[in-house]
Amino acid sequence: xxxxxxxxxVDSVVKTFPGLTALDRVSLDVRSxxxxxxxxxxxxxxxxxxxxxxxxxTQDSGAATPVDGxxxxxxxxxxxxxxxxxxxxxxxxxxxSGASALHPSRPTAERARARDLVARFGEVFxxxxxxxxxxxxxxxxxxxxxxxxxxxxGRNVIVLDEPTESLHRSEVDVLFDAVRRLAAEGAGxxxxxxxxxEVLSLADRVAVLRDGRKVADEPVxxxxxxxxxxxxxxASVTSSVARAGTRRPDADPVLAxxxxxxxxxxxxxxxxxxxxxxxxxxxxxSGREAVSSLLFGAVEARAxxxxxxxxxxPRRSPARSIRRRMAFVPAERARYGAIRPMTAxxxxxxxxxxxxxxxxxxxxxxxxxxxxARLMTAYRVVPPRPEQTFALFSGGNQQKxxxxxxxxxxxxxxxxxxxxxxxxxxxKATIYDAVAQAAAAGTAVLVSSSDAKELLRLCDRxxVLRDGRxxxxxxxEDLTEHRLVVEGYGLERPAPPSGGPSPNPRPAQGEx
Numbered sequence: 001x002x003x004x005x006x007x008x009x010v011d012s013v014v015k016t017f018p019g020l021t022a023l024d025r026v027s028l029d030v031r032s033x034x035x036x037x038x039x040x041x042x043x044x045x046x047x048x049x050x051x052x053x054x055x056x057x058t059q060d061s062g063a064a065t066p067v068d069g070x071x072x073x074x075x076x077x078x079x080x081x082x083x084x085x086x087x088x089x090x091x092x093x094x095x096x097s098g099a100s101a102l103h104p105s106r107p108t109a110e111r112a113r114a115r116d117l118v119a120r121f122g123e124v125f126x127x128x129x130x131x132x133x134x135x136x137x138x139x140x141x142x143x144x145x146x147x148x149x150x151x152x153x154g155r156n157v158i159v160l161d162e163p164t165e166s167l168h169r170s171e172v173d174v175l176f177d178a179v180r181r182l183a184a185e186g187a188g189x190x191x192x193x194x195x196x197x198e199v200l201s202l203a204d205r206v207a208v209l210r211d212g213r214k215v216a217d218e219p220v221x222x223x224x225x226x227x228x229x230x231x232x233x234x235a236s237v238t239s240s241v242a243r244a245g246t247r248r249p250d251a252d253p254v255l256a257x258x259x260x261x262x263x264x265x266x267x268x269x270x271x272x273x274x275x276x277x278x279x280x281x282x283x284x285x286s287g288r289e290a291v292s293s294l295l296f297g298a299v300e301a302r303a304x305x306x307x308x309x310x311x312x313x314p315r316r317s318p319a320r321s322i323r324r325r326m327a328f329v330p331a332e333r334a335r336y337g338a339i340r341p342m343t344a345x346x347x348x349x350x351x352x353x354x355x356x357x358x359x360x361x362x363x364x365x366x367x368x369x370x371x372x373a374r375l376m377t378a379y380r381v382v383p384p385r386p387e388q389t390f391a392l393f394s395g396g397n398q399q400k401x402x403x404x405x406x407x408x409x410x411x412x413x414x415x416x417x418x419x420x421x422x423x424x425x426x427x428k429a430t431i432y433d434a435v436a437q438a439a440a441a442g443t444a445v446l447v448s449s450s451d452a453k454e455l456l457r458l459c460d461r462x463x464v465l466r467d468g469r470x471x472x473x474x475x476x477e478d479l480t481e482h483r484l485v486v487e488g489y490g491l492e493r494p495a496p497p498s499g500g501p502s503p504n505p506r507p508a509q510g511e512x
Contacts, residue, residue: 004031007070007188008053008157013062015048020383022048024212025062030157030188035179037191037199037220040209040232041426043382043394046192049209050076050161053190070155070188075163079143083132087142088114090131091149117145120178137171140164144175148182157188162395162422164198176202194424196228210234232425251275254444255295255308255326255413262294262301266468270295272413272444277435279455279462280448283488287468289331292415292448296328297321298336309412322351324413327406329399331418337402338390345372345386348405375404380430396427403434414438414445420454432458452481464488 008030015023023045030036040046051057052064054074066072081090088110114127118141125138134142140163147158160179164172179202183189193199199206199220206223208216208231216231253271260268265287272278282288294301297316306313308324321328330336338347349356349368356367372386379400381393390398399419406414416435420428435458439445449455455462461475464487472487474480 004033005155006031006067007155008064008066008072008190010049010053010064011062013049013052013064014060015045015052015057016060019385021212023052023059026209026212026214027062028207028214028217030190032155032186032188033183034204035183035189035191035202037193037203037206038209039193039196039199039206039228039424041396041424043397044209044232044424045212046209047161047394048212050074050159050192053159066155066157068155070157072157072159073147074159074161075143075147076161079139081131081139081143084130086130087118087125087127087134090142091117091146093146114145117149118142120145120148141171144178148178154186156182156186157190158182159190159192161192162194163191164193164195172198194422196225196425199228200225208232229425233429252310256310257295257303257306259304260294260301260306261303262290263299264290264468265294265301265465268465268468268470270446270463272446274412274442274444275439276461277439277445277447277459279459280446280465281450281452281455281462281484281488282465282471284450286465286488288448288450288465289417291465292328292417292446293330295446296326296415298328298330325409325411326413326415327351327409327411328415329402329406329417329419331421333395333398333402334391338398340389340391342390343387344376344381344390344393344401345369347390348372348375348401348408351405352409371408375408376401379404379434396423399423400427400430400434403431407434407438410441411438411443414443415448416446417448418450419447420449420451452484455484456481466490 006029008028010026010028012025012027013023014021014025026045026049028036028038038046038049048057052059053072054076082093085093091114092110111127115124118124118127125134131139131142144163158179163175176198179189179191191199191203200223203220206216206218206220206228207214208228210232251274253273255270255272257268257270260270264285268287268291270278280288280291290299293299297318297320301316306316308326313320313324318328334340339350345368349371353363356363356371358364369386373384375381376384376386381397381400381404390401393401399422403419414435419435420431423431435445435447447455447458456479459479461473462479462484463470464472464474464484466488471490472483474483474487
């Protein structure tokens with residue numbers, strides 16, 4: 001058996017920004033045939049390390065160098081695709097220079113090559129349409145295919161920076177199979193992720209960053225979920241899981257809806273009460289992902305009745321919903337939840353500027369800055385810089401800023417769509433605390449999520465959607481991960497024996 005060879009060496013790299021040490025003497029080796037996971041809080045230094053390897057940032061000291069002619073290939077979080085170009089054209093971008101640029105185009109061959117590359121990941125789609133028209137998962141596959149295309153020799157390192165964020169479970173499995181094949185062929189893989197189950201499933205070794213320092217570098221065989229959490233957070237794991245909200249007795253519903261119909265939702269009845277956290281579950285396409293935007297008025301919908309605090313609300317729009325003290329945190333925060341070129345200060349104060357104006361109606365910058373600083377401290381945003389551009393914050397810190405913006409005005413209804421998607425475990429804890437505090441203050445909270453454990457932790461009850469309708473409402477002892485899966489997929493449970501119902505029925509074949 002060939003001894004693994006060193007492909008990449010990161011040696012005592014230091015990278016600082018004004019007021020922040022992003023990387024503090026970080027070292028890392030990557031060898032052929034191994035998958036090295038790099039994990040940590042958002043803001044721990046993961047993305048900075050990737051940018052140093054890619055040459056986007058230059059380190060202050062230390063070295064990050066491929067060994068003996070190894071090549072590094074990247075799949076970044078933003079995918080670096082040109083939306084107006086087709087899959088074929090995006091795949092050709094890296095080749096459209098040098099002598100190859102002088103060769104005549106061969107459309108038939110290029111189309112066949114593009115289809116073969118995407119088919120490697122189990123899904124064939126139209127490679128002649130602009131990539132902006134593709135689904136997020138399809139765009140991720142284009143980026144992955146481009147990174148793997150044209151490897152010229154066996155000494156390669158591929159850096160995957162949160163590659164599974166837009167992928168369905170089946171697509172994640174296909175990607176991981178491809179990554180394992182590449183490692184078996186001698187490539188080295190650096191896998192950046194916050195999904196600990198994926199790390200434990202895929203990686204051979206795990207390096208943990210915390211506050212810019214590497215605090216662990218160990219074989220995955222010596223790790224489990226709780227150990228990883230302890231290393232990431234610097235604190236031991238507590239096993240207690242408490243729901244965030246409690247429905248207030250004898251209260252009238254804050255939001256009452258009958259017969260809601262809209263994008264992917266065929267019929268929905270819903271009541272939200274003060275202090276209650278209600279979940280919406282369901283597989284992709286069940287209608288779950290559309291509920292919050294329909295309720296907020298961001299997407300057109302109709303309903304037999306729709307009332308907020310008992311008052312009819314027939315013509316819905318985001319502006320009217322805000323006036324009725326409704327708040328909405330969308331799943332795609334970068335696209336719909338914030339204005340990326342604006343500062344953190346501008347983003348967190350934008351929905352409600354009334355309290356920050358002087359008697360002439362002008363916004364008082366000093367008050368705005370103080371309010372932004374207060375919120376960034378309260379929600380543990382790192383770095384706590386109100387004047388930093390929103391787009392420059394990590395994903396978890398962006399989500400905390402979006403949530404802080406809505407909660408600063410004490411909403412009556414808080415609609416959350418995938419509230420912890422793309423965030424690390426530390427940001428998750430901050431978000432869960434914020435939801436619990438909002439519910440304790442009387443806010444009615446709706447959480448649409450594909451994460452069953454998240455729903456179990458946060459919710460008093462969960463509506464499970466299937467084919468655009470409520471297939472089940474689960475609460476109390478019925479609210480379990482098993483029931484969420486069974487109801488979400490419509491899996492049949494075995495009939496009880498003739499002697500009566502079994503207290504612990506065995507799952508049908510194929511059930512989890």
